[in-house]
Amino acid sequence: MSELKNVKGRKVLVHDMALRDGMHAKREQISTDQMIKVATALDDAGVPLIQVAHGGGLGGNSLQHGFAMHSNEEYWDAVIPKMKQAKVSVLLIPGLGTMKELQSAYDHGVRSVHVATHCTEADTSPQHIAYARKLGMDTTGFLMMAHLNDPKGLATQGKLMESYGAQTIYITDSAGYMLPSDVVARVRALREVLNPETEIGFHGHHNLGMGIANSIAAIEEGASRIDASVGGLGAGAGNTPLEVFVAVCDRMGIETNCDLFKLMDLTQDIIFPMMDHIVRVDRSSLTLGFAGVYSTFLLHADRAGKKYGLPTRDILVELGRKKMIGGQEDMIEDTALTMAKERGLLKA
C-alpha cells in the first residue's frame, strides 16, 4: 500500500450535488418544497455551495433529458432567498445550455457555475466560461467522463479552460469508473500545468464504491474542491455520499466546516424518504462503473429495456461499446430498437 500523505489541516470546499445530479435519480421530479427543505438543511449544516437545477443543468428541460416539475428559475427563486450562508450554483453544458440561460441564472441569484464539456472537447466552452467570469461568477471548467482521456491529455484540456478564465478545473468521473490511482495521475498532471492559483476539483460517482476513496486520493494530490451529494442522491449509484465524505474528512483532519450530525439527520430523515428507488450499487449501476458508461443513462436504459424486452445491462454494455457520451440519451432508445430488431423482438 502506498504511503498516506499528510492531509491534516487541509481545507476542502464541498459542493453538494443532490439538487442537480440528484434530479436524475428522481426523473427530474423534485418539488420546490422538497428543494427548500433539502437546501435549507444543507445551508444550516454549513455546506458552502449547493447546485440547484434540472439534472442536465441550464437548458436541460427537454424530451431528451425529461421535463422537471418546475423551471430552473422557479427552483432558484424558491431556494436562493432562504440561504443564510450557502451560495447556489448551476451546471452549463455547451450545446445544451446557452449564455442567455446563464444570464438568467445570474439574474436569479446563482453565483457559481460548472461549465461542462466532454473531457476532450474543452474548446466548446470559451464563450460560456468568459461570460460567467464577466458576470463575476465563481467559474469551474468541468471535464466530464474524465476516464476517457489520459492524464496528459486531460491536463491540456484543463489548461485550455484555464486560459478561457476558469478558476477551478474539475476531474469529473461521470461513469464512476476511476480508481484512486487514475485520480492521482490526473490531479498530478493538472497540477503540473495549471497556474498555482487555479484550484482542482473532483466529482465522483459511486458506481464502483470508490467515491470517497477517489475524493481523498484527489485531496492528497492537491485537489481543494470536492463534489458530493447528501445521501448520495445522484445519477447511477449516486455521487460521493456527502455525509460519509465529511465523516472521513473529520477522522483525517481535513477541514470541511460541515456539521456531520446535521448531514446524517438530513440524509436519514429527508433524503432517504425522497428516493423512488434505493440509490446504491446494484446490477445496473455497477455495470455503468464497470463498463465506463455515463451514469445518467441508467434510468433511461431501464425504461428502454422494459419497453423493448431487453435486459438493462445489455443495453448499457452496448452503449459503452459504441462509445456514447453524456448527452446522447436519444441513442439509448435507438440502440434498444436496433438490438430488439437483431434479436427478433421487433420486426425490422
Next chain:
Amino acid sequence: MKKIKCAIIGPGNIGTDLIYKLKRSPVLEPVWMVGIDPTSEGLVRARDMGLKTTSEGVDGLLPHVLADEVQIAFDATSAYVHKSNSDKLNALGVLMVDLTPAAIGGLCVPPVNLETHAKAQAMNVNMISCAGQATIPMVNAVSRIQSVSYAEIIATVSSKSIGPGTRANLDEFTYTTSNAVCAVGGARTGKALVIINPADPPMIMRNTIYCLTDEEPDQERIRASVLEMVKEVQKYVPGYRLVNGPVFDGKKVATFMEVAGLGDYLPTYAGNLDIMTAAAARTAEMFATEILAGRYQLKPVKEAA
C-alpha cells in the same frame, strides 16, 4: 454549357468540401477561394485544386468580381463577419449563400422551401447549420401532415468533423438551429441540442428528431411522409438514412437518422459536412439555373446604412 462562376469565403472544412461539390456541378464553377491567413493550409489546397486565392479577406476579392464574372459567393466564415462580407458582395450584384449561423437572409432547407427563395429572387440565403439541414426536413415531414406544438432535434457529430469556428461559437449554432426548427420546420416551438463525440474511429453523424403533435399522430400518413422526405434529401445527400422510427409514443413522434458523407474532403463519417455543403450547392444550382435561363437578373444591392 455555360456555368455560373462562384467564390468561396473561408478555406476551412466546409469551404474545402464545397470545392469538391461545386466542381461536380453542371451549372456552377468555383473560381476564387478567400482566406485571411497567407500560410493557411486551406488556401494552399484551394490553389492546388485550381482556384485563384487571396489572403486579404473579401476586400482582396472585390477588385476581381466583375472581371472574373463572379455571380454567386458562399460564405463559410463566421456569423460575426458575414454581414460585412454580404454587404460588400451584394453591392456588386453577387448573390450570397451563407453557411454561417448569421442568418441575415432567408433560412433555406432545399426540399422544404428552396423554390420559395428562388421565386422571391433573394440576394442572401442562409443555410442554417448542418444540424438544421439534417433534421428540419423531418420536422417538416411531420408538420405538413398535422400541427406540431414542439419539435426537438439532437445532432451528434464526430469531434474530427467540427472546426474551430463552430466550436468557439456553439451558442450561435444552437440559436439559429432552434429558430429554424420553427421557422422552416413548421413547429410552434423548438429546441436544438448538439453533441460532439470524440470516439475513434469517428462515429457517423447521428440525428434524432422528436415532434409533439397537437392531436394523436396519424401514424400511417406520418410514416409515408417521412419516407418520402428521406428520398427528397437523398437526391443531394445519398447517405441520408433512416435508422429507426418513426416511433410513436402518445403524441411524441421520434425519428432516428444517420448521415454518411461522400468522403470528399473528410471521410464518410462527416455527413454533417456534406449535408451542409450539398444543400448549399443545391441551393446555388437552383439560382444558377434561373440566372442561366434569364429568369433572374442579379442586381447590385445598395448597402444598408
